[in-house]
Amino acid sequence: MENEHSFIAAVLDTIGALVVVLDRNGRVIRFNRQCEKLTGYSAAEMIGRPIWERLLIPEELQPVRSTFDRLVAGNFPSEFENWWLTKNGARRMIAWSNTALLDADGEVEFVIATGIDVTERRQIEAALRDSEERFRMLFNNGNDAILVHPISPGEMPGKFIEANDLACRRLDYSREELQQLSPLDIDDAVSAVDIPKISRQIEVEGHALFESVHVARDGRKIPVEINAHRFELKGRPVVLSIARDITERKLAEAALRESEAKLREITSELGDGIYVLDRNGQLTFMNKAAEHLLGWTEAELLGQNAHEAFHYQKPDGSHVPVCDCPVYQSIHSGETYRILEDYFTCKDGTLFPVSFVAAPLHRGGEITGSVAAFQDITERKQAEARIHHMAHHDMLTGLPNRVLLADRLVLALAQARRYGRLLTLIFLDLDHFKQINDTLGHDVGDELLKAVAARLVECVREADTVARMGGDEFVILLPETAKAGDAEIVARKVIEAVNLPLMIGSHELHITTSVGIALYPRDGEETQTLMKNADTAMYRAKESGRNGYQLYSQI
Structure with a gap:
């Protein structure tokens, strides 16, 4: 008997069909190798369990149990199809042919179900039916x-x-x-x-x-x-x-041609450069002002990538990624961007500053591209630079004024603290300058101040600052002083330079200066303290006979 069972099991495992043997309660008695391969469940996992516990989908549970009950009641053979749920969650359609084995009393003892996986066949049949139906619908509807x-x-x-x-x-x-x-x-x-x-x-x-x-x-x-x-x-x-x-399309094309003609007519009179991109960022339109500003003709750029043509680099030469371009961003985000300052590149490679507005173009509820209007802001930038310079420099001499000096002094003090350096602040004014103004006039006095300013700049390094505080008062900031004696060397150079004769018009002038010196951190660690002490030292130099210098530390 054992050999007979082994023989039957071997036969069931070698045939290509799915074979499941169930007792009259629906529990699995046999689960052949094809069933294992299809479902992912081993026979050991299935034997002894009701067939519907793992393999049936919920919506087919009742119909399958009803069919099984009819088989057990003697209504066999029977054929039907149902879904099996595999271990990994996939669904497979199985076509079953069912029969039964009877006991000695003629009652159903076992149900034998032989199945074929028809999933692909049913999918093909469904696709064919769907294709035929769609063809009929498409053809007539x-x-x-x-x-x-x-x-x-x-x-x-x-x-x-x-x-x-x-x-x-x-x-x-x-x-x-x-x-x-x-x-x-x-x-x-x-x-x-x-x-x-x-x-x-x-x-x-x-x-x-x-x-x-x-x-x-x-x-x-x-x-x-x-x-x-x-x-x-x-x-x-x-x-x-x-x-x-394509009647509507032809009408739309005609309307578009008319609209483009009007657009060209209107934009040709505008001073702003205007260009239009399609949704791929390729240029489709550019007005005369844009041609003039960029140096390109519209014909040269039509169909080209506008970003790579004239918006690809920054003033420092670094590349501008297309994802950072507001004109392209407006295509993908649908937002309008207003850029106060950016740079475009002319055909000859020169850059110029621009401000521009980029807005998406819509047609039929979809974004079809972007339009950008830009202005050359070179003159504005130059005006801003002039205003900034005027706010931070002396109008007469061109030297930094007290505002710019204060900023540089704050920065220099911070660096001196950080790196443990000495810093020198030198105050000076011209001796008896008022007499020159009173006797020779302010025009001569102004020219004298400009000449002195130029000489002072020649006495110091590029990293140093010479500022005019007003009147005949000047300040020199030496942010990096190696030793205290270096400040005295600069003071003597200043005195010697100022002492040299000056020809102002037909007048040969001989002037002197009084110099006060304060060092960080010896004579003060804060801005106001240093300036006050340098000023005090300068007045002590005047009191000591002028045309000399005074260290605050020696007062």
Whole structure:
């Protein structure tokens, strides 16, 4: 008996079908190898468990149990299909053929179910049914006219053999009437000369796409786009033509051409540069002002990537990624961007500053591109630079004023603290300068101040600052002083430079200066303290006879 069971198990495992043996309570007795491979469950995982515990989907549980109950009641053989749920969650459609083994009393003892996985077959059948149904729906309910006619190499197209409902309504012919006509009878644009060319294309490539004009019974002309395909119908070569009414498109194209003409007329008078991109960032329009500012003509940039043409670099030469370009961002985000300052590159490679507004273009509820209007802000930038310079520099001498000096002193003190450096602040004014103004006039006095300022700048390094505080008072900031004695060296250079004779017009002038010196951190650690102490030292130098310097630390 054991050998017989082993033989039966081996047979069940070698056959290609799914075999499941159930007792009359639905528990699994046998679960062959094909079942294991399909479901992912081993026989050990299934034997002794009700078949519906793991393999059935919830919505089929009741129908399957009802079928099983009928089998146990003696209604066999039977065939049905149901889904099996595999261990990894996949669904497989199984076609079952069921029979039963009876006990000595004629009662059902075991149910034997033999199954085939028909998932792919059912999918193909469903797809075929769906395809046929969709073809019928598309043919008669689509938005395009469909016409079918025979074709033979070297011959004119034959009469229509089929037409859908829309073709009949559009042309105002019955299907029977259309079957007495050929494409040449309803076409006003494709001549007999064109037919062989189109036919050859269909013959070689299997399809052709072209525009034409259909003529209805009442003479109405309907512009159409025809997508023609060659195929075999009952062994006969035919052409299926899908004719799309493009009346609205043609009207829209005409309106667009008119709109573009108006746009060019309007924008040609504007001073702002204007350009338009499609949704791929390619330039489709550029006005005269943009051509003038960029140095490119519209013809040179049409269809080109606008960002890579003139918005690809920063003033420092680094690259501007396209994802950082506001004009491109407006296409993808639908937002409007207002940029106060950016840079475009001319055709000759020079950069110029611009401000611009970029906004998305919409058509039919979709973003179709972006439009940008830009201005050359070179003059504005220059004006801002002049204003900034005036706010921070002395109008007469061009030296930094007290505002800029204060900023540089704060920064220099912070660095001196950080790196443990000495810092020198030198105050000086010209001795008896008022007498020159009173006797020779302010014009001579002003020229004298400018000459002194130039000499002071020559006495210091580029990193140092010479500032005019007002009147004849100057301040020198030495942010990096190696040792205290270096401050005295600079003071002596200043005194010597100022002492040299000056020719102002016809006047040879001899002047002197009094200098006060304060060092950080010895003479103060804060801005106001240093300035006050340097000023105090300067006045002590005046009191000591002028034309000399005084260290605050030696007062």
